[in-house]
Each structure stands twice: as C-alpha cells, then as structure tokens.
Amino acid sequence: MNEALYARRKRLNALMFALTAVCAAVASGTLLAILGYIAWKGASSLSWDFLLHLPKPVGEKGGGIANSIVGSAKVVGLAGVMGVPVGVLAGVYLAEYGRGKFAFAVRYAADVMNGVPSIVVGLFAYALIVHPMKKFSALSGAVALAFIMIPIVLRNTEEFLRLVPGTIREAALALGVPRWKVTLMVILPTAGRGILTGALLALARVAGETAPLIFTAFGNRFADNGWLNPIATLPHTIYTYAISPYEDWHNQAWAAALILMAFVLLVNVTARVWLRPSSGTSH
Amino acid sequence: MTTTMDMRPMPLPAETTASKDAAEAKIAMSVRNLKAGYAGGAPVLKGVNLEIREKTVTAIIGPSGCGKSTLIRCLNRMHEAIPGATADGEILIGGRNALELDPVVLRRAVGMVFQRPNPFPTMSIAQNVAAGLTLNGVHDRAILAEAVEKSLRRAALWDEVKDKLDAPGVGLSGGQQQRLCIARALAVEPAILLLDEPCSALDPIATGRIEELLIQIKEQLTVVIVTHNMQQAARVSEYTVFMLMGEMVEYGLTRKMFTQPVDKRTEDYITGRFG
Numbered sequence A: 001m002n003e004a005l006y007a008r009r010k011r012l013n014a015l016m017f018a019l020t021a022v023c024a025a026v027a028s029g030t031l032l033a034i035l036g037y038i039a040w041k042g043a044s045s046l047s048w049d050f051l052l053h054l055p056k057p058v059g060e061k062g063g064g065i066a067n068s069i070v071g072s073a074k075v076v077g078l079a080g081v082m083g084v085p086v087g088v089l090a091g092v093y094l095a096e097y098g099r100g101k102f103a104f105a106v107r108y109a110a111d112v113m114n115g116v117p118s119i120v121v122g123l124f125a126y127a128l129i130v131h132p133m134k135k136f137s138a139l140s141g142a143v144a145l146a147f148i149m150i151p152i153v154l155r156n157t158e159e160f161l162r163l164v165p166g167t168i169r170e171a172a173l174a175l176g177v178p179r180w181k182v183t184l185m186v187i188l189p190t191a192g193r194g195i196l197t198g199a200l201l202a203l204a205r206v207a208g209e210t211a212p213l214i215f216t217a218f219g220n221r222f223a224d225n226g227w228l229n230p231i232a233t234l235p236h237t238i239y240t241y242a243i244s245p246y247e248d249w250h251n252q253a254w255a256a257a258l259i260l261m262a263f264v265l266l267v268n269v270t271a272r273v274w275l276r277p278s279s280g281t282s283h
Numbered sequence B: 001m002t003t004t005m006d007m008r009p010m011p012l013p014a015e016t017t018a019s020k021d022a023a024e025a026k027i028a029m030s031v032r033n034l035k036a037g038y039a040g041g042a043p044v045l046k047g048v049n050l051e052i053r054e055k056t057v058t059a060i061i062g063p064s065g066c067g068k069s070t071l072i073r074c075l076n077r078m079h080e081a082i083p084g085a086t087a088d089g090e091i092l093i094g095g096r097n098a099l100e101l102d103p104v105v106l107r108r109a110v111g112m113v114f115q116r117p118n119p120f121p122t123m124s125i126a127q128n129v130a131a132g133l134t135l136n137g138v139h140d141r142a143i144l145a146e147a148v149e150k151s152l153r154r155a156a157l158w159d160e161v162k163d164k165l166d167a168p169g170v171g172l173s174g175g176q177q178q179r180l181c182i183a184r185a186l187a188v189e190p191a192i193l194l195l196d197e198p199c200s201a202l203d204p205i206a207t208g209r210i211e212e213l214l215i216q217i218k219e220q221l222t223v224v225i226v227t228h229n230m231q232q233a234a235r236v237s238e239y240t241v242f243m244l245m246g247e248m249v250e251y252g253l254t255r256k257m258f259t260q261p262v263d264k265r266t267e268d269y270i271t272g273r274f275g
C-alpha cells in the first residue's frame, strides 16, 4: 500500500535491531573486558612460587598466596557442607509438602534473604559466632557464606523438583513405597543433576564474596591454623592487597584475582556443561 | 516381599452369588457403595458396586470422563495421592476394607500400571524392575537378579532386554517401556494388577504384545484393566464393567455383555450409538 510508510518501518526495525545488538555486545563485552584485563594485569605476577608460598613479611618483596587458596577452599568447602544439605532439604520440603502458610513464609524469607546485602549477612555471622567466641574464625566465615548459599540452593532445588513429572512420583507410590522414600530416593535423584548444578553455582558465587568475610574469617598472613582461628581467603586477600600502598602487593592482588576468576569460571562452565540434559532426563 | 495382609479370598456372601455365571470364581476384591470425588467438584463415583473375580481379567469400559480412572485408582488408593481427593464406601480385600488399610501395604498387594509408560529416568532396566524391592530395603543381589529375570519374563520383555539390563529404562521403545512398567509392578508380587488404559499410547503391535501377556499372567494373578477400546476388552477380559457418568451400569461376563447386554445404555454404547 504505502511505500514510504513501509520504508520507514523497515528503517525503524533496522535501528531497533542495531540498538539491541549493541546492548547485547556491551553485556557480553564487559565479561570479556574484565577477563582480559585481569589476565593481562595478573599474568605477569603469576608463578608456581606465587601459588605455593606463604606471604613474605610486610615490606619484603615476593611471597605467595598459598594460605589464601587453602583458606578459600576450606571456608567455601565448609560453607557447602553446611549450606547445601540445609538448602536441598528445605527445597524438598517446599516442593513436596509446601502448601501452607509456613511454606509461604519460608519461600518469602528465602527470596528476601537472596536480596540481603552480603555484608549484613557477615555482620549476622559476627554476632552469632565471632562475638560469643571472642574470635575471628574460618568457621564464622563459612557460616556467613552458608547463609548466603541456603536461599539460592533452596529455591533452585524446589524448582528442579517441581520439574519432575508427577507420573514418576505415582509410579513409585504405586509400588508400595512410603512417601518420604519416594521423595528422597526417587524424586530427588531424578532432579539430582539440576540440584547439583545449582549447588555448584552457589559455591562459585560465594567463593567470590568478600564483604561477609571481613569481620568473620578476617584474614591471616600465616599458614592456615584450624577452623577456629582467623584465616586468609582469596577475595579478602585481594581486597587487603589492593588497598595497600605497596606496588608489589597491587601486582599480587591482580594475580590473586586471576586465580579466583579462573576458579569461578571453571566451576561455572563445569556446572553448565553438566546441566545439559543427557539421555532421558526430563528437564 | 511380605505383606501383613491375608490375601486369601473372602468367603462369598450369599447376596453376591446372584450372578450365576460367576458362581465358581472366587472374589479377589469387592467394591461396595464406593463414592469418590475431587476437591471442590461434584462427586465422580456415585456409589459403585462390583466384584472382581480372582485370576481373571476384568475390563472397565465406558465413555471418557465417566470415572474409570477414578474407580481403578481407588482400588489401590492412588486416588488419594491427589490433594483433596475423597473416597468413601467399602473395598473389601481379604475380608478387610482397603480404605482403612495402610495404603503403602495395600499397594504392594495391588499394583498399578499407568496410561503413559513411566520408567524411572535415572534407573537402568534392571534397576527399574527391581525398584519396588530395593526401595523397600531388599538388597540381596541374588534375590534381586532372580526377581528381575522372572518379572521381565512374565512381562514378555526378557528376550528383548536380557543383553542390556544396565541400559537406561527410558531408552526403550514406548511398548517396551510399558512392559518394563508391568515387570516393575509384577516384581513386587502383587495379588492384583491394575492397568489404566495401558495401551492408549502404543501402536497395535505393542498393544498386541501387552494383551497377550495379560492373558498369560492372569493364570497367577487378578487383572483389572481400564480400556476405551471395546475390542480390547473383548479380546482380553472374562468380565466387563460398563460405567456411565460415575455409575456402574452393567457388570458381567464379557462375552455375554457384548452379545446380549441387559441394559439399553450398554447396548447403545457397545453398538457405538454414543460414547
């Protein structure tokens, strides 16, 4: 009908397409830029010595972040040991039995928890553990991270459990299997891949948290010393080094950031490849 | 697998011997004035009475929505797995009211196969068959292996899968999956097997295999099958129940019902005048 109108629509369409494409490029470009920049800045200070040695006394050049790597592994590992089972079982509760007011409250609380600033969670762990024990500790840091993990794992678990078809539950019930066994031994494993992926992503997420560790794990320049003492962690060491006045520490902060980033990326990619549905799973 | 339930047939009460065709068959299950419904809905079953004879195949037929699934799901109390579902009346099995038994125990004696094959997606063929045992605490490998082979043979699936027992159950064809589900139900050694339109998702050849195996297994146990397919009812069943709008309209020997139905509505349905 109207050639001019049609041409204008076509131009508008092309413009909108270009705009969305640019925004998409900005979004993904940011990740690449961050990765590239950290790799470029961090690579020069990276060496086996850096990974395997303890920090040198303040003022001396060199030294490594071995204690931070071990510390992060311990704190994040313990957080997972505490947070994943609680999150998974709470998710099971919501998916399988969650109809009443209590379930609504739990679901709502989890969603609010997801939005609570992590430094506030750190303060809470401080009040809960550090203050009564009068001591910063790996334990308190792990508890803070576990609190952050629980609502993430919980909601993810609930969602994946809800994806399990009702016919699977019926099949198990019809075999004369008690309900709780059906839930834990049939439904949960059927959703297992998704739940595990979610747990891994939650671990990767808290592995990079700094704020909740400032007044819980606190940091430490010496070798790891049990669960009840202050402990060094990667994000916290990066923070300490980055705000220090020393050029050498700045370089080490970049290298530590590269390590942390590599770890988080590795877990993310692993989790997402894993999530890809394999034969027969009904996600 | 032991159940605490006494599965001996209950003595035939005088008033139920009225049907002379069935006088010789023992009764496995006797449904009396069964009413059932769903949350907030009108009643679906409005007082159903019927008897299921031991070691026979009983077919339940009727137009879609008349309550066939609801009825069969009441028999092993899968009905109440639906939130808000209600069931009232008597389902006598071994002299006791199934509606008052522990549903978990009842379901071991009264197995069920569903409309769509539903093997457990995380389990292998063998694990699927053994699931009813392993989930209830049987872990002896020899016992499990024996139960798997026996059940797969009874379900006429052994020859097709014996070389790939560790392959995923969901990798089988639809018809094989349904026979796998039958094997899984049989492994628990139920006295009664319920099947709710087990062939509605299958092609004629797969359907034929299942019909053959049902005729085989009724030597050892009681079979109740819901079907929308009257030829299927005629092929596999000795007894037929015709349901209409939540009521049992006619019940009797299949060959009699299909040749000389008593009720006009049965005749109309069978001759395809409605439904």
Ligand SMILES: Nc1ncnc2c1ncn2[C@@H]1O[C@H](COP(=O)(O)OP(=O)(O)O)[C@@H](O)[C@H]1O
Binding pocket: B038, B039, B041, B044, B062, B063, B064, B065, B066, B067, B068, B069, B070, B071, B082
């Ligand atoms: N889960 C349910 N919730 C509410 N109503 C239901 C449910 N399942 C079945 N019904 C209703 O019960 C009636 C009988 O259904 P059903 O027993 O499935 O019939 P059939 O198997 O004979 O087709 C239908 O009117 C249907 O709408």
Ligand SMILES: [Mg+2]
Binding pocket: B068, B069, B070, B196, B197
């Ligand atoms: Mg039905």
